[in-house]
Amino acid sequence: MSDFFTFLLLSLFVVMSPGVDTALITKRTIADGRKNGYKMALGITTGSLVHTLAAAFGLSAILMQSALAFEIVKYIGAIYLIYLGISSFWARKNVGDNEIDVVNRKSAFKQGLLSNVLNPKVAMFFITFLPQFVSNGSHVTTQLITMGIIYTLLSISWFFVYVFFINSLREWLLSVKVQRMMDQATGVVLIGFGLKLALEKQQ
Numbered sequence: 403m404s405d406f407f408t409f410l411l412l413s414l415f416v417v418m419s420p421g422v423d424t425a426l427i428t429k430r431t432i433a434d435g436r437k438n439g440y441k442m443a444l445g446i447t448t449g450s451l452v453h454t455l456a457a458a459f460g461l462s463a464i465l466m467q468s469a470l471a472f473e474i475v476k477y478i479g480a481i482y483l484i485y486l487g488i489s490s491f492w493a494r495k496n497v498g499d500n501e502i503d504v505v506n507r508k509s510a511f512k513q514g515l516l517s518n519v520l521n522p523k524v525a526m527f528f529i530t531f532l533p534q535f536v537s538n539g540s541h542v543t544t545q546l547i548t549m550g551i552i553y554t555l556l557s558i559s560w561f562f563v564y565v566f567f568i569n570s571l572r573e574w575l576l577s578v579k580v581q582r583m584m585d586q587a588t589g590v591v592l593i594g595f596g597l598k599l600a601l602e603k604q605q
Contacts (some may be wrong), residue, residue: 409535409549410556416531417557423593426517427561428568430510438510441562445514447505447554450528452519454550455530458543465589478520480600 423446431439518524528550538544
């Protein structure tokens with residue numbers, strides 16, 4: 403594996419940069435507390451492992467080379483993100499707080515997993531980023547899986563620290579005014595990412 407330190411440094415920058423994952427984890431932690439924030443983070447990072455295995459065994463390459471496959475997965479992922487974003491605007495109006503808690507406890511891991519697995523940009527990241535650090539020769543699959551696991555561990559470590567920090571501010575963030583603003587802001591971000599994903603052409 404070439405230049406392992408560079409791989410770690412760049413991975414940390416990618417993991418810590420704000421995006422869909424951060425938006426989803428922030429919303430879930432504020433709404434339902436640290437436990438569900440951790441579940442969301444575990445779902446997202448499990449999705450990273452799925453993409454790692456897909457990249458390692460060539461499935462992502464097939465996805466990137468097939469325009470039809472890319473478009474199908476892209477639009478499914480985009481629709482799901484837009485759905486999550488739109489639901490942020492009406493969830494608190496149409497469902498009681500106790501019902502929201504029950505629904506979210508059951509779906510936090512699943513939502514995190516689906517939001518990651520159904521995003522072809524994540525697949526593209528793994529199929530283009532990881533190979534840059536693979537040494538020539540044998541055991542390429544092993545190298546890819548190893549780097550994917552390391553990336554996943556970095557992700558879950560950062561997300562857990564982030565959830566802990568957000569949860570410490572939860573009492574203030576749960577005020578009606580702040581919560582409404584956070585729901586709307588998160589909804590806009592998710593819808594924006596979903597539209598960007600839907601409109602982005604295959605590279």
